[in-house]
Amino acid sequence: MAFTIHFLIYIQAGFTPLYGHNGKKSQVMKQILFLVVIIFTFILNSKGQDTAVLKRTPYTLKIEVDKKNFYEDQIGATPYIFPNNGMQIYPGETIYVEVLEENGIIKGMKAVKEITKPKTTLTIKFSQKSEKKIHQMMMLEVQNPFPKNLIYDAKMFLLSNKKWVNTSIYPVTAGLSGIETWPDIIISLGLDNWRFIDK
Numbered sequence: 001m002a003f004t005i006h007f008l009i010y011i012q013a014g015f016t017p018l019y020g021h022n023g024k025k026s027q028v029m030k031q032i033l034f035l036v037v038i039i040f041t042f043i044l045n046s047k048g049q050d051t052a053v054l055k056r057t058p059y060t061l062k063i064e065v066d067k068k069n070f071y072e073d074q075i076g077a078t079p080y081i082f083p084n085n086g087m088q089i090y091p092g093e094t095i096y097v098e099v100l101e102e103n104g105i106i107k108g109m110k111a112v113k114e115i116t117k118p119k120t121t122l123t124i125k126f127s128q129k130s131e132k133k134i135h136q137m138m139m140l141e142v143q144n145p146f147p148k149n150l151i152y153d154a155k156m157f158l159l160s161n162k163k164w165v166n167t168s169i170y171p172v173t174a175g176l177s178g179i180e181t182w183p184d185i186i187i188s189l190g191l192d193n194w195r196f197i198d199k
Contacts (some may be wrong), residue, residue, distance in 0.1 A: 053079045054111040061090050063159070063185060064130045071159055071187065080111035086192030087111070089126045091138065097122040104148065104196050119145055126189055140180040140189060144172040148196040159185040171197060 055077045063071040080095050081087045085106065089095060098121050100108035115121045123143040129136045144150045150172040155164045172178030 053081070054113065055079050056093070061092070061187075063091055063128060063187065064133050064135055065159075065185060066134050067132065070133075071185070073187070081109055084192065085109045085194055086190065087124075088188055088190050089124060089140075090188050091126055091128045091186070094123065094125040097124060099146070099194075101146070101196070106194050106196065109194065121145065122150075124191070128185075135185055138182045138184065138186045141177055142172050143177045144174060146196065147174050149174050149199055150178075151195055151197050152191050153193040154180075155190040156182065156184070156186045157188045157190075159187055162187075164190065174199065 056075065056079075058077050059075055061071075061073045061075050065071060075090060078088070080089070081097065085108065087095065087097070087109075096112050096115050098110045098112050098117055099106055100110075101120065112121070115123070122145070123141075125141045127139050127141075129139060140154075142150070142152075152169060154167050154169050156167050157164050167180075167182070169180060170178060
């Protein structure tokens with residue numbers, strides 16, 4: 001939008017006609033410049049949309065502990081995926097992740113609002129299972145549409161000691177879903193070092 005405003009100001013205030021304000025060539029030049037601005041603005045906006053980082057809408061996270069207690073926190077407008085292809089996910093979230101893969105190597109990952117490329121999009125869902133407001137377990141599900149097994153590293157932020165700890169993960173079989181469960185109350189998971197491995 002800033003580019004659009006600056007260019008419109010340039011046309012209205014800074015344009016000097018070649019043959020006077022009423023000359024035909026002056027009008028043609030104005031039209032040409034106007035078209036150039038429109039095209040250039042469209043290109044900039046398109047690039048901005050392609051490279052935009054999808055962020056979560058701020059919300060209140062609530063995790064059940066027992067009948068009398070629960071954990072609550074305010075989650076801000078943070079990105080789902082970071083530049084190093086690492087991601088952070090909270091209970092109740094589902095993230096769709098488009099994967100750029102070349103010769104079996106993950107080159108990039110991008111969170112998207114909906115699945116438009118099912119053959120190259122991961123679905124990652126993190127949830128809490130509880131009964132009558134009493135915590136039972138946490139569950140992470142990763143759907144892998146690729147023809148290769150997928151593995152990643154994971155850390156969990158535990159309510160019990162409020163610090164990040166490593167956790168083990170099984171590979172996600174090609175074309176299937178992988179499910180991980182924990183008895184602990186997990187506030188958030190950090191997932192990174194995504195890679196394909198041979199079957």
